[in-house]
Amino acid sequence: xxxxxxxxxxxxxxxxxxxxxxxxxxxxxxxxxxxxxxxxxxxxxxxxxxxxxxxxxxxxxxxxxxxxxxxxxxxx
Amino acid sequence: xxxxxxxxxxxxxxxxxxxxxxxxxxxxxxxxxxxxxxxxxxxxxxxxxxxxxxxxxxxxxxxxxxxxxxxxxxxxxxxxxxxxxxxxxxxxxxxxxxxxxxxxxxxxxxxxxxxxxxxxxxxxxxxxxxxxxxxxxxxxxxxxxxxxxxxxxxxxxxxxxxxxxxxxxxxxxxxxxxxxxxxxxxxxxxxxxxxxxxxxxxxxxxxxxxxxxxxxxxxxxxxxxxxxxxxxxxxxxxxxxxxxxxxxxxxxxxxxxxxxxxxxxxxxxxxxxxxxxxxxxxxxxxxxxxxxxxxxxxxxxxxxxxxxxxxxxxxxxxxxxxxxxxxxxxxxxxxxxxxxxxxxxxxxxxxxx
Amino acid sequence: xxxxxxxxxxxxxxxxxxxxxxxxxxxxxxxxxxxxxxxxxxxxxxxxxxxxxxxxxxxxxxxxxxxxxxxxxxxxxxxxxxxxxxxxxxxxxxxxxxxxxxxxxxxxxxxxxxxxxxxxxxxxxxxxxxxxxxxxxxxxxxxxxxxxxxxxxxxxxxxxxxxxxxxxxxxxxxxxxxxxxxxxxxxxxxxxxxxxxxxxxxxxxxxxxxxxxxxxxxxxxxxxxxxxxxxxxxxxxxxxxxxxxxx
Numbered sequence: 211x212x213x214x215x216x217x218x219x220x221x222x223x224x225x226x227x228x229x230x231x232x233x234x235x236x237x238x239x240x241x242x243x244x245x246x247x248x249x250x251x252x253x254x255x256x257x258x259x260x261x262x263x264x265x266x267x268x269x270x271x272x273x274x275x276x277x278x279x280x281x282x283x284x285x286x
Numbered sequence: 287x288x289x290x291x292x293x294x295x296x297x298x299x300x301x302x303x304x305x306x307x308x309x310x311x312x313x314x315x316x317x318x319x320x321x322x323x324x325x326x327x328x329x330x331x332x333x334x335x336x337x338x339x340x341x342x343x344x345x346x347x348x349x350x351x352x353x354x355x356x357x358x359x360x361x362x363x364x365x366x367x368x369x370x371x372x373x374x375x376x377x378x379x380x381x382x383x384x385x386x387x388x389x390x391x392x393x394x395x396x397x398x399x400x401x402x403x404x405x406x407x408x409x410x411x412x413x414x415x416x417x418x419x420x421x422x423x424x425x426x427x428x429x430x431x432x433x434x435x436x437x438x439x440x441x442x443x444x445x446x447x448x449x450x451x452x453x454x455x456x457x458x459x460x461x462x463x464x465x466x467x468x469x470x471x472x473x474x475x476x477x478x479x480x481x482x483x484x485x486x487x488x489x490x491x492x493x494x495x496x497x498x499x500x501x502x503x504x505x506x507x508x509x510x511x512x513x514x515x516x517x518x519x520x521x522x523x524x525x526x527x528x529x530x531x532x533x534x535x536x537x538x539x540x541x542x543x544x545x546x547x548x549x550x551x552x553x554x555x556x557x558x559x560x561x562x563x564x565x566x567x568x569x570x571x572x573x574x575x576x577x578x579x580x581x582x583x584x585x586x587x588x589x590x591x592x593x594x595x596x597x598x599x600x601x602x603x604x605x606x607x608x609x610x611x612x613x614x615x616x617x618x619x620x621x622x623x624x625x626x627x628x629x630x631x632x633x634x635x636x637x638x639x
Numbered sequence: 640x641x642x643x644x645x646x647x648x649x650x651x652x653x654x655x656x657x658x659x660x661x662x663x664x665x666x667x668x669x670x671x672x673x674x675x676x677x678x679x680x681x682x683x684x685x686x687x688x689x690x691x692x693x694x695x696x697x698x699x700x701x702x703x704x705x706x707x708x709x710x711x712x713x714x715x716x717x718x719x720x721x722x723x724x725x726x727x728x729x730x731x732x733x734x735x736x737x738x739x740x741x742x743x744x745x746x747x748x749x750x751x752x753x754x755x756x757x758x759x760x761x762x763x764x765x766x767x768x769x770x771x772x773x774x775x776x777x778x779x780x781x782x783x784x785x786x787x788x789x790x791x792x793x794x795x796x797x798x799x800x801x802x803x804x805x806x807x808x809x810x811x812x813x814x815x816x817x818x819x820x821x822x823x824x825x826x827x828x829x830x831x832x833x834x835x836x837x838x839x840x841x842x843x844x845x846x847x848x849x850x851x852x853x854x855x856x857x858x859x860x861x862x863x864x865x866x867x868x869x870x871x872x873x874x875x876x877x878x879x880x881x882x883x884x885x886x
Binding site: 313337341342343346349350352356358359361375376379486487489490493494495497498499 | 688695702703704745
């Protein structure tokens with residue numbers, strides 16, 4: 211099972227919520243703070259179910275999401 | 287094309303000059319009286335390995351020239367009065383983007399659809415073109431050799447200053463054939479000069495842009511001031527005129543450009559035979575206009591006769607130069623009317639005490 | 640534990656934050672174009688022609704050579720650039736007003752001449768930059784600032800289906816209409832644009848990709864509602880899918 215996490219660039223995010231609707235794991239939510247442009251940027255929930263599918267980043271118009279895949283070190 | 291003396295048409299001379307100057311992109315639309323230019327280009331340009339496109343309108347022509355120039359090529363389009371009107375948007379864009387190109391207007395009678403006879407009624411349009419604060423260099427040939435020479439020079443001028451350059455000819459010069467030997471020995475000095483600003487693909491560098499839209503506060507104003515510096519440099523270095531007959535200390539000066547200057551040379555002979563000595567001031571660059579030289583020449587004469595094939599366009603610049611309206615007499619034929627040398631002489635005789 | 644970035648901003652985009660509105664299709668399409676330019680390794684041999692419209696600022700966001708063009712003239716500017724640099728990837732990127740209104744002659748003739756170009760047409764059924772006026776692509780009954788009672792057939796004619804119209808020309812090789820709503824549609828849109836680019840690079844010829852794109856600001860909708868509007872309303876009139884694909 212792949213695991214992942216995302217980084218949302220608070221300045222680039224415009225709070226369009228396309229990623230919130232897209233995420234199959236409900237790991238993104240509408241945020242509670244505004245950035246310097248007045249947009250309420252999205253936030254990563256970080257509940258452990260992100261699997262780096264990248265659908266959020268694909269749909270994000272603003273390149274505000276960076277997706278990181280986390281791989282376990284191989285056990286010897 | 288052979289060397290030596292040959293019968294050659296003005297429109298054809300323009301084509302050969304452009305090709306000799308390294309023009310390898312031409313887009314144009316048929317319009318009388320310059321159709322020989324796209325027609326000749328359609329087979330001559332491929333012979334030289336360049337691109338010829340018969341564009342579907344003059345709007346498309348000028349915008350293709352915009353693109354070719356942005357890509358670094360020597361590009362030209364040609365038209366006649368109504369088609370040049372369509373190109374004003376593109377000319378303004380090229381001036382704002384500082385794109386070099388050569389444009390030719392083989393003037394016909396106007397306004398509107400007008401007729402297909404020769405005229406000089408686009409002087410205003412050439413020296414005060416398009417929207418915004420800008421200028422283009424305008425050269426006015428008066429014989430076939432100059433149709434070649436000025437077109438040839440125009441490409442280097444355009445590249446040197448990154449500016450559109452217009453050859454302002456008329457239907458008579460376009461259709462005229464003269465038995466001349468064109469000087470085809472010259473090489474275009476700036477043909478291979480680098481164009482670092484051109485869009486050639488961002489090889490080893492960041493992407494660059496060709497723009498005239500400058501939205502940041504103050505940016506467009508600064509750009510206009512920079513353009514103005516360029517125009518001042520052009521005024522200083524490239525203003526040209528011809529002054530003939532002054533060695534005979536004439537009392538009268540004729541001021542005319544293009545075909546009217548050609549006809550005026552005949553008028554000068556008729557006048558001389560009648561005991562009236564005249565000189566001829568012929569602006570070669572209509573922009574930048576040779577104000578200083580005309581002012582100096584006008585000081586030496588009693589009257590300046592301004593002859594144009596329009597109802598008074600260059601005469602406004604003559605008035606600015608001379609500074610004394612009482613000295614100026616204007617005679618013009620609009621709407622495709624072409625005066626005879628005798629007709630111009632009769633006008634002079636009527637004004638001379 | 641090891642971490643690997645599997646999705647980030649493409650290199651062919653500059654660092655500038657998109658000035659487009661929230662949920663705007665321009666941002667998405669600029670991004671997928673840049674991703675393709677990176678994937679094809681063509682950044683140093685691409686020359687783009689920007690429109691007049693919201694995307695007049697495209698050159699601020701793309702890190703490859705881009706020129707402005709007068710309104711509607713992009714296809715012929717692109718034609719000339721491609722004739723001067725036949726080995727480069729040259730494309731025009733245009734909106735509804737630019738391509739389907741003032742630029743109608745230019746796109747038709749460029750298509751008919753079969754120029755080896757890729758044209759990316761952003762259809763958001765209105766004139767975005769100038770505040771939401773009616774476009775040739777505005778739907779029947781759609782209210783805009785210049786059709787306050789809704790577009791009406793008698794006064795304004797029917798909305799123009801550019802893709803179907805251009806597909807009629809013999810020299811047009813590839814026409815596809817896509818949309819950018821959810822991730823799956825963005826992936827499909829990127830595939831279509833890629834095909835358009837490859838057609839040019841392998842000499843196949845004129846390719847036209849129409850992208851149904853959201854304009855939340857002028858539609859007076861939030862981005863999610865705008866997305867639903869494309870899926871539920873706009874794509875009923877402008878069907879998404881392959882329209883023409885020939886060699």
